[in-house]
Amino acid sequence: MENMTNLEIVKSTYEGKTSEENGKNLAKYVAEDVSWTEAAGFPCAGTYAGLENVIQNVFKRLGSEWIGYKFTPEDYVAAEDKVVAYGTYTGTYKMTGKPFEARVAHVWKLKDGKIVRFEQFVDSQPVNNAMK
Known part of the structure; x- marks a missing residue:
């Protein structure tokens, strides 16, 4: 599909049949110099280029430190x-065996069909509670 809308591009990173498919779609549409921000207070907090x-x-940290970590988009x-x-994160922290659920929003900025910026807004308290 050429000339996908920004909405279709973002949806393709969440709604593939597998997380691998989502990852491939992300890699396909992400700008080389993408700026990716994980919220302060979140385990992976920081901005990555x-x-x-x-x-x-x-992704490697979430994949290795959590069981079944995922984002379920609501809309x-x-x-x-x-x-x-926006939607909900769920998962279980391996070290403690504690599950969590947290509300989250992801803001994506695109330019010429490429993802140039991502910022996560999340209620990180439930995530941190699962890690204690």
């Missing part, structure tokens, strides 16, 4: 160059 840094500092809001996805 480029997909490789995001994979190392965010999307799209306007001009931004798409907001």
